[in-house]
Amino acid sequence: MKTIIDATSLHYRHLNENLRKALAAGATDITVKGVRGQRYICAGFTAERPASLTIEGIPGNDLAAFMNAPLTIRVKGNTQDGVANTMNEGKIVIEGDAGDVSGYSMRGGKLFIGGNAGYRVGIHAKAYRDRAATVVVAGSAQDFFGEYMAGGIMAILGLDRLAGQPIVGSFCATGMHGGTIFIREHIDPRIVGKEAAISELSEGDWRELGVLLDEFATDLARDLSHLNKSEFIKIEPVSGRPYGRLYAY
């Protein structure tokens, strides 16, 4: 059953009330039209049943923050800051660009970005038992990508870049102490934090990344069959507890 919600001039509280009601009534395919900057859409949502949500327009900050629900949210345009902030479960597919601090402290679920990503994407992303934060960026990401990353998988593909646009900004993986970052370029090691090390992908890494890229390609209708293992590097932490001794005296 298709449900359509018109968000024009709706404050985010009312928009979220409408969404909660629709989900409680069993809606599985919801389209929200006319979104323009409403913050906290689906923030803190819990739900038992899977459902898909399509957002038309520009959702405001903290889309799906703290979300803990099997919802798939597709954004037809760009998103602002803090998408999937501390998200525990769910999947966000952004057809355009994502703003700063997207995937901040994410603890599970997937964040697929079809365009470019801003500053501090996936900082302090985590993994625990069967959950792992998963972020894929089709284009490029700016500074502090994966800063203080504690777990999960993130990948940047560097597609469709303008001339001179770096695949990732400075301070990548600074303070990283868990998880894995894949980047489709042999980047200057000086932009990577000293707590992390760059290496080549193993066959196992490539298989794991391949599964993820297949899903990403399907969701964003992109052909990624031309990507190959030797283009990528892997970034992993040097130590699981880089600050273990810092405050111990």
Add this chain to the structure above:
Amino acid sequence: MTYVSEGRIASGCSVGAFIDRSGRAISGDVVVELMASMRDRATDLGAGYAGYGIYPDLKDFYALHIMYDSPTAQVRTEEMLRSRFAIKRDEVMPTRQVDSIHAAPLLRRYFVRPSHLALAESRLDEEDEFVRRTVMQINAGLEGAFVFSSGKNMGVFKGVGYPEEIAEFFRIGEYDAYCWIAHGRFPTNTPGWWGGAHPFSVLNWSIVHNGEISSYGINRRYLEMMGYRCTLMTDTEVMAYLVDLLVRRHGLPAYLACKVLAPPFWDEIDRMDEPDRQVYESLRIVYGSASVNGPFSIVCGYGRGMFGLNDRIKLRPMIAAEKGDMVYIASEESAIRAIEANPQRVWNPRGGEPVIAQLYEDVAV
């Protein structure tokens, strides 16, 4: 003056600005729509607007917008103005009654030119510097009087209230400008009072700011050595004076002035090729006390244009967009889309990398 609102509301500042590079004048209603769409970022503790090109019939006169907290302050200030300026026009600022806006100060504006005699006596051959010094003297020395706008063919309108309410109060929709800069305030460290609302302005400079300046003490002492007085109880004030010092008085291009405010890191400078390395090293050495530390996203208007700038690690939001002759800068993309649904280009500027947009060279305003 103690026009302070009580209480705290969890929020974040909003900045919004645009310019039509062809010089076409755009109604203030458009900038109000831009700001209204970010209402959740603002509070009732301060908002303001700067419009460029709003006084075309009086464009050769400095437009002094002054707030007074008593008739005495007004009498004393006007005595000083008469001794220094030829006053072309002197009027009450047009305002409208708005229920939510109270305790507004007395608001007047004066269109003036420095008198030949006063200019000669001051031994300054430059009118801008004469006006700047007079503004500083009034703001620091005349109790209860604040000049909050002193440029030509531009004006600042600001006070305590939400952006839409302040706009209604000052009848912003009745002005047309080729460049608008606006702010919704969430005061963090300093009181929300009429003079403390953004934009901060001196001469043609106006600045709106989202963030905090942790180098305020150093910047303020440096500016005091250069003859500036910081009196508005708000950190952003130093930015307006810094750009005045760097660009107007020291002649730096706007781009390099931005690189003084948000300098590259030393290790980035080490990696640069000559002559860039030498230029940036010199800037950091000469202007160390003018670099601004702390999170910021600012937009600065300067007569023929505007620039947006983030701190170098981008701790505050800023998005830019372009369509035809228009360039937009705002805290949120959704705000830009509120007034331009289909921009040709939308981008996230890098921290420390200014977005500069100005009138085309052949445009006269």
